[in-house]
Amino acid sequence: MLKAGAGKARITPPAGVPFLGHGHRVSEGIHDDLWAKVMVLDDGREAVAIVALDLCWPMPDSGYIEVRKEISERTGMDERKILVSCTHCHSGPDFVAREGCPLPIERQRELIEPWVEELPGRIAHAAELAREDMREARISFGKSYVTGISYNRRKRIPEGVAKIICDTGDMEHIVRKQYESWGMSPEEAYRCAPLGIPDGPIDPDLPAMLVEDVEGRTIGVLT
Numbered sequence: 001m002l003k004a005g006a007g008k009a010r011i012t013p014p015a016g017v018p019f020l021g022h023g024h025r026v027s028e029g030i031h032d033d034l035w036a037k038v039m040v041l042d043d044g045r046e047a048v049a050i051v052a053l054d055l056c057w058p059m060p061d062s063g064y065i066e067v068r069k070e071i072s073e074r075t076g077m078d079e080r081k082i083l084v085s086c087t088h089c090h091s092g093p094d095f096v097a098r099e100g101c102p103l104p105i106e107r108q109r110e111l112i113e114p115w116v117e118e119l120p121g122r123i124a125h126a127a128e129l130a131r132e133d134m135r136e137a138r139i140s141f142g143k144s145y146v147t148g149i150s151y152n153r154r155k156r157i158p159e160g161v162a163k164i165i166c167d168t169g170d171m172e173h174i175v176r177k178q179y180e181s182w183g184m185s186p187e188e189a190y191r192c193a194p195l196g197i198p199d200g201p202i203d204p205d206l207p208a209m210l211v212e213d214v215e216g217r218t219i220g221v222l223t
Contacts, residue, residue, distance in 0.1 A: 001043070001044060001136060002041065002042070002043050002136070002137050002138070002139065003041075003042045003043075003044075003134045003135060003136055003137055004039065004040065004041050004042070004134065004135070004137035004139075004211045004213075004219050004220070005039070005040050005129075005130040005131060005132065005133030005134040005135065005219065006037070006038065006039045006040075006129075006130050006133055006211075006219050006220035007037075007038050007125075007126045007127065007128065007129025007130035007131075007132070007133055008035050008036060008037040008038070008126050008129070009035070009036050009122050009123065009125045009126035009129070010033050010034070010035060010036075010122070011034050011035060011036045011053065011054065011055070011119060011122050011123065012030055012033045012034045013027075013034075013092075013093040013111070013112070013115040014111055014115065015027050015028065015029050015030055016028075016103070016111055017093040017094065017108075017111045017112055017115070018093065018094045018097075018098065018101045018103065018108060018112075019090070019091065019092070019093065019094065020055075020056045020090070020092060020093060020094040020095070021056050021090035022090055022091075024098075024100045024101045024102060025102075026101065026102055026103055027093070031091075034053075034054035034055070034089065034092055035053075035054050035126075036051065036052075036053050036054075036122060036123040036126040037051070037052045037053075037126060037220075038050065038051050038052075038071075038123075038126040038127045038129070038130040039130060039211065039219070039220045039222065040075075040077075040127065040130040040131055040134065041137075041211075042134065046078075046081065047077050047078075047081065048077075048081045048082070048083070049071060049075075049077055049081065049082045049083065049127055049130070050083050050085070050222065051067070051071070051082065051083060051084045051085060051123060051126075051127070052085050052086070052087060053084070053085070053086045053087065053123065054086075054087050054089045054092060055086045055087070055089055055092050055093075056086060056088055056089055056090060056092055057086050057088070058084045058085070058086050059095065059116070059119065059120075063095075063116075063119075063120070064084040066120045067082075067084050067119075067120045067123050067124070068082045068084060069120075070120040070121060070123070070124040071123070071124045071127040073124075074124045074125075074127065074128050075124075075127050075128060075131050077127075082127075093112065093115070094112065095112065095116055096112065097109045097112060133219070135213050135214075135219070136213060136214045137211055137212065137213055137214070137219055138211075138212055138213075138214065139209060139210070139211055140209070140210045140212070141207070141208070141209055141210075142207070142208050142210070143205055143206065143207045143208070144205075144206045144208075145204045145205060145206065146204055146206045147202075147204045175189075175192075176189040176190060176192075177189075179192050206223065207223065208221060208222065208223045209221065209222040209223075
């Protein structure tokens with residue numbers, strides 16, 4: 001029999017921390033809280049936890065491993081069956097102090113380091129709440145398609161090379177520079193990278209998993 005539970009905990013840092021992914025800007029306040037959300041699924045033999053964080057990526061270095069350990073210690077779950085993921089939120093905090101930020105390095109550390117230290121515990125608390133919420137459940141799946149919102153920044157060029165770019169209009173120039181760095185003349189590079197290099201593939205699928213209890217009340221949705 002399948003059981004499921006969901007929990008969430010705030011992981012909002014203090015106002016004033018630098019943004020991760022927005023150059024050298026700092027936050028001026030809190031518009032919406034950032035959350036750690038956890039869903040636990042247990043079929044009576046194995047339990048898995050799916051963790052989603054409103055962050056750009058799961059902690060610096062190998063910090064996500066600490067998150068898994070903390071959850072394992074608090075819930076008894078096998079840390080190998082704990083998936084830690086992020087929403088890739090670019091309106092969230094950086095994890096380390098950086099040169100070039102408007103704030104002095106020491107002030108950055110004062111804001112960032114205590115928050116980073118507390119983060120695994122906050123995330124693990126969401127997992128504890130999910131464990132406490134466990135109840136008989138059923139799962140439904142669905143899929144739709146969403147197009148016209150984004151493009152694939154990984155462009156494929158000859159020799160199996162892929163480049164990540166932010167401006168599709170600059171792609172050919174970037175590729176030609178790559179070829180020239182390999183020793184090609186500008187003319188040869190242009191022949192290898194003419195206008196109109198194709199985009200990488202786009203997958204428009206939008207899958208969703210709905211988890212409900214046996215009375216039809218929503219436990220959580222994964223997309």
